[in-house]
Amino acid sequence: MILQNEIKMTNRTRIFPFLFLAVLLIFNSGCRSNDSKEQPVATSASVNDDPLPSWNETGHKKAIISFVEKITKEGSADFVPVAERIATFDNDGTLWSEQPMYFQFIFTFDRIKAMAPLHPEWKNKQPFKAALEGDYKLVMESGADAINALVMAVSQGYTSNEFAQIVKDWLETAKHPTTGKLYTEMVFQPMVELLEYLRANGFKTYIVSGGGVEFMRPFTEKAYGIPPEQVIGTSFKMKFEMQDGKPEIVQIPEVNFVNDNDGKPIGIFQYIGRRPIAAFGNSDGDLEMLQYTTSGSGLRFGALVHHTDAEREWAYDRKSPFGHLDKALDEAKAKGWTLIDMKNDWKIVYAFEMN
Amino acid sequence: MILQNEIKMTNRTRIFPFLFLAVLLIFNSGCRSNDSKEQPVATSASVNDDPLPSWNETGHKKAIISFVEKITKEGSADFVPVAERIATFDNDGTLWSEQPMYFQFIFTFDRIKAMAPLHPEWKNKQPFKAALEGDYKLVMESGADAINALVMAVSQGYTSNEFAQIVKDWLETAKHPTTGKLYTEMVFQPMVELLEYLRANGFKTYIVSGGGVEFMRPFTEKAYGIPPEQVIGTSFKMKFEMQDGKPEIVQIPEVNFVNDNDGKPIGIFQYIGRRPIAAFGNSDGDLEMLQYTTSGSGLRFGALVHHTDAEREWAYDRKSPFGHLDKALDEAKAKGWTLIDMKNDWKIVYAFEMN
Numbered sequence: 016m017i018l019q020n021e022i023k024m025t026n027r028t029r030i031f032p033f034l035f036l037a038v039l040l041i042f043n044s045g046c047r048s049n050d051s052k053e054q055p056v057a058t059s060a061s062v063n064d065d066p067l068p069s070w071n072e073t074g075h076k077k078a079i080i081s082f083v084e085k086i087t088k089e090g091s092a093d094f095v096p097v098a099e100r101i102a103t104f105d106n107d108g109t110l111w112s113e114q115p116m117y118f119q120f121i122f123t124f125d126r127i128k129a130m131a132p133l134h135p136e137w138k139n140k141q142p143f144k145a146a147l148e149g150d151y152k153l154v155m156e157s158g159a160d161a162i163n164a165l166v167m168a169v170s171q172g173y174t175s176n177e178f179a180q181i182v183k184d185w186l187e188t189a190k191h192p193t194t195g196k197l198y199t200e201m202v203f204q205p206m207v208e209l210l211e212y213l214r215a216n217g218f219k220t221y222i223v224s225g226g227g228v229e230f231m232r233p234f235t236e237k238a239y240g241i242p243p244e245q246v247i248g249t250s251f252k253m254k255f256e257m258q259d260g261k262p263e264i265v266q267i268p269e270v271n272f273v274n275d276n277d278g279k280p281i282g283i284f285q286y287i288g289r290r291p292i293a294a295f296g297n298s299d300g301d302l303e304m305l306q307y308t309t310s311g312s313g314l315r316f317g318a319l320v321h322h323t324d325a326e327r328e329w330a331y332d333r334k335s336p337f338g339h340l341d342k343a344l345d346e347a348k349a350k351g352w353t354l355i356d357m358k359n360d361w362k363i364v365y366a367f368e369m370n
Numbered sequence: 371m372i373l374q375n376e377i378k379m380t381n382r383t384r385i386f387p388f389l390f391l392a393v394l395l396i397f398n399s400g401c402r403s404n405d406s407k408e409q410p411v412a413t414s415a416s417v418n419d420d421p422l423p424s425w426n427e428t429g430h431k432k433a434i435i436s437f438v439e440k441i442t443k444e445g446s447a448d449f450v451p452v453a454e455r456i457a458t459f460d461n462d463g464t465l466w467s468e469q470p471m472y473f474q475f476i477f478t479f480d481r482i483k484a485m486a487p488l489h490p491e492w493k494n495k496q497p498f499k500a501a502l503e504g505d506y507k508l509v510m511e512s513g514a515d516a517i518n519a520l521v522m523a524v525s526q527g528y529t530s531n532e533f534a535q536i537v538k539d540w541l542e543t544a545k546h547p548t549t550g551k552l553y554t555e556m557v558f559q560p561m562v563e564l565l566e567y568l569r570a571n572g573f574k575t576y577i578v579s580g581g582g583v584e585f586m587r588p589f590t591e592k593a594y595g596i597p598p599e600q601v602i603g604t605s606f607k608m609k610f611e612m613q614d615g616k617p618e619i620v621q622i623p624e625v626n627f628v629n630d631n632d633g634k635p636i637g638i639f640q641y642i643g644r645r646p647i648a649a650f651g652n653s654d655g656d657l658e659m660l661q662y663t664t665s666g667s668g669l670r671f672g673a674l675v676h677h678t679d680a681e682r683e684w685a686y687d688r689k690s691p692f693g694h695l696d697k698a699l700d701e702a703k704a705k706g707w708t709l710i711d712m713k714n715d716w717k718i719v720y721a722f723e724m725n
Contacts, residue, residue: 098597175639219599232643242453243643244574250640255632255658262662264639271640277610284530284619285605285626286641288587288598303610307617 066212069205069362075318075353076360079209082316083216086292093314097217101291103283103304104210106224106231106248108297108338109320110239111202112191114329116337118198119230122185126169134168143168167251167268170229174263179233186234196367202238204366206295206320210239213293221291222246223283225275225300229266247282249274275300280307297322302343305352318353319343327364328357421567424560424717430673430708431715434564437671438571441647448669452572456646458638458659459565461579461586461603463652463693464675465594466557467546469684471692473553474585477540481524489523498523522606522623525584529618534588541589551722557593559721561650561675565594568648576646577601578638580630580655584621602637604629630655635662652677657698660707673708674698682719683712 070076085093086100107113127137127146137143142161145153154161170178186199194201210220222231222241228248235241252267274282280303283291293316294301294308301319309317322331322338332340347354355361363369425431440448441455462468482492482501492498497516500508509516525533541554549556565575577586577596583603590596607622629637635658638646648671649656649663656674664672677686677693687695702709710716718724 098591101599175643228640228643236453244456244641246643253636253639255635255662261665262635262658264635264662280610280617280619281608284608285583286599288530288583288601303617307610307619310616 066215067205067208069208071360071362073356073360075355078353079212079316079318082293082314083213086314087216095292095313099289099292100213100216100218101221101287101289102213102218102293103221103223103279103287103291103295103308104206105279105296105298105301105304106222106226106235108322109203109295109301110206110210110222111198112328113337114331114335115192117226118191118201119226121189121192121198122182122230123166123169125185125189126181127165130169163270166227167266170227170251171266171268174258174265175229178229182230182233196365199234199238200367201365203320203361204363204368205361207239207366209295210241214240218293219245221283221287222248223274223279223294223304224248225273225278227251228274247274247286249278277303279304283307292316294318295320296343298338298340299343300339302346305343306346309350309352316353317347317350318355319347320355321357323356324358324361324364326358327368330358421570422560422563424563426715426717428711428715430710433708434567434671434673437648437669438568441669442571450647450668454644454647455568455571455573456576456642456644457568457573457648458576458578458634458642458646458650458663459561460634460651460653460656460659461577461581461590463677464558464650464656465561465565465577466553467683468692469686469690470547472581473546473556474581476544476547476553477537477585478521478524480540480544481536482520485524518625521582522621525582525606526621526623529613529620530584533584537585537588551720554589554593555722556720558675558716559718559723560716562594562721564650565596569595573648574600576638576642577603578629578634578649578659579603580628580633582606583629602629602641604633632658634659638662647671649673650675651698653693653695654698655694657701660698661701664705664707671708672702672705673710674702675710676712678711679713679716679719681713682723685713 067076067079085091086095088094104110107117107119111118124146127143131137131143131147134143137147142154142157142165144150145157146165154165173181186197189198190196191198191201213220220239220241222235222239222245224231224247226248228246228250231248232243232246235246236243250271252269252271253264254267256263256265272278272282276299279301283304290311291308292311292313294304295318296302296305297320305317305319309315319340321340321344322329322335324330331338332344344354346352357364422431422434440446441450443449459465462472462474466473479501482498486492486498486502489498492502497509497512497520499505500512501520509520528536541552544553545551546553546556568575575594575596577590577594577600579586579602581603583601583605586603587598587601590601591598605626607624607626608619609622611618611620627633627637631654634656638659645666646663647666647668649659650673651657651660652675660672660674664670674695676695676699677684677690679685686693687699699709701707712719
């Protein structure tokens with residue numbers, strides 16, 4: 016994700032100037048303090064027979080159900096054995112919101128501030144000084160290595176369990192700057208239902224995200240029903256180390272794998288070893304995953320969540336720095352991938368709308 | 371495995387001089403041509419109530435069953451939720467034999483010979499020339515890079531499906547040099563039963579091997595009931611590439627990850643994201659995996675398959691180049707890990723003994 020600058024320039028790396036302008040605007044305006052109840056976000060919206068109750072009765076919902084019915088019908092030409100029912104999902108912008116910036120970025124800035132008392136040297140050391148002073152413009156001008164330094168600083172030195180707890184604590188308390196909701200309340204209820212529906216039909220559901228794997232694993236099981244071993248993401252290198260006689264896995268400040276763009280099908284191959292039969296994304300970072308998935312033999316399903324709802328969520332595609340959707344939008348139209356229209360296809364976006 | 375020289379010297383890299391002496395002896399004596407029937411190797415030995423019918427009624431069998439009964443007993447202090455029931459298994463020497471050398475090595479030499487007609491340049495290019503002429507001593511003297519070149523040469527340029535088919539074809543026809551059996555007939559029936567028993571009790575079973583992941587995935591589902599996505603191994607780097615308009619994942623001749631020694635717990639963390647509660651190995655290459663597994667909180671199970679049966683399989687430990695078991699043997703005794711005694715604990719070693 017924000018580490019991929021070390022490998023090559025991609026959409027996500029080009030967004031920083033926009034990001035920090037956005038950050039300035041948001042943080043200067045202060046966070047709303049809407050009280051958000053701690054409600055379960057991953058439960059079904061309904062107990063009736065409709066497997067996708069938060070979806071409107073549009074052609075896209077029918078296309079999903081038709082695909083699942085075909086590949087599960089034994090004896091049919093389209094039948095796919097359970098073992099091969101692999102479905103992969105991008106996370107940011109596909110399973111939860113990604114505006115005004117990837118939630119992991121907000122986490123990183125929050126952590127830098129929270130950790131500052133333990134790092135008095137940060138006051139006089141860039142890019143930490145700038146981050147602490149809210150001078151995001153200066154952080155940006157310092158370049159990709161400086162930004163990577165911030166991201167790595169918030170996870171280095173912790174054991175895996177310790178870092179997971181930090182993420183959990185943040186997710187239980189931090190509020191989104193414009194909705195005032197917990198970040199885990201901003202998962203898309205229709206997509207949670209889709210995940211459950213696929214699993215009920217024998218699918219193994221995976222997250223395949225440019226986000227950091229250690230940031231995602233602490234919450235994906237509760238939010239999406241996806242266990243840690245089915246989360247593929249960008250990762251750091253690790254080392255094995257004895258701490259007080261107990262072996263622990265700790266991070267090395269070096270990028271291991273950037274799971275975005277062509278990294279997505281590569282990650283899928285290295286972790287899963289099979290070509291998925293269905294893939295869901297929302298940006299150009301998902302293009303290669305959808306190409307890889309839909310070009311396998313037999314019936315395949317490729318879909319993009321199109322952010323068309325400025326009222327309930329956000330509306331953006333070709334011009335957005337986050338979730339930039341341009342090339343993949345053209346290819347979706349050319350290849351007949353399903354373009355999930357958030358505004359028209361989804362009865363609700365977030366579970367809290369039901370209250 | 372044989373690629374890890376690029377990272378550091380480990381047991382497996384020190385064994386090559388021994389290996390090639392062994393190869394010379396074996397290949398010079400010619401392969402036995404015992405006819406081996408193509409029988410299923412992964413079926414249970416019995417349909418009675420005993421979950422481990424190929425195990426003798428020793429303390430080690432009782433220890434395994436006692437562990438499983440304790441961690442599955444709801445309400446008990448030792449209870450472990452299903453999601454956390456992760457068991458990891460080394461492959462070579464733990465789930466199938468590894469003498470007179472790792473079976474993947476035999477595959478590599480066989481493939482170099484089979485591919486030679488398509489590579490006339492190999493006749494005059496080392497280390498291929500030496501490999502083709504059976505001059506393994508010269509291959510060895512050429513060093514680790516030369517050996518890596520052989521291993522990479524047999525998988526480069528193929529799509530993942532193509533390479534998987536090559537492995538499958540080899541496993542269906544190639545015979546072990548001393549037993550004359552198919553290599554997949556040399557899986558350990560007691561361990562296949564153990565895998566099934568653990569899965570029946572809610573475990574996810576993983577292979578965590580120094581072997582190449584692309585060599586293992588084509589046969590682990592049939593042989594052990596372990597799907598490709600639960601096989602963690604040594605891997606090459608990959609690239610995403612369009613071939614006639616179809617996206618494929620193909621190898622780059624560069625090592626991605628060496629899944630041996632401390633690489634095992636690192637691989638476990640990166641792929642699974644949880645500390646296993648049970649781990650099974652047989653050599654010093656498994657030491658860190660067992661340390662990592664058994665040092666977690668709550669009840670844990672660590673075991674080593676000790677090769678003590680010169681008659682039915684092989685007897686070796688501290689002095690063997692393959693499956694070198696020295697430090698881990700001492701630590702097993704010191705820490706009370708279960709030392710599975712092949713000769714005394716196993717009623718049969720291979721399923722074909724039942725015929």
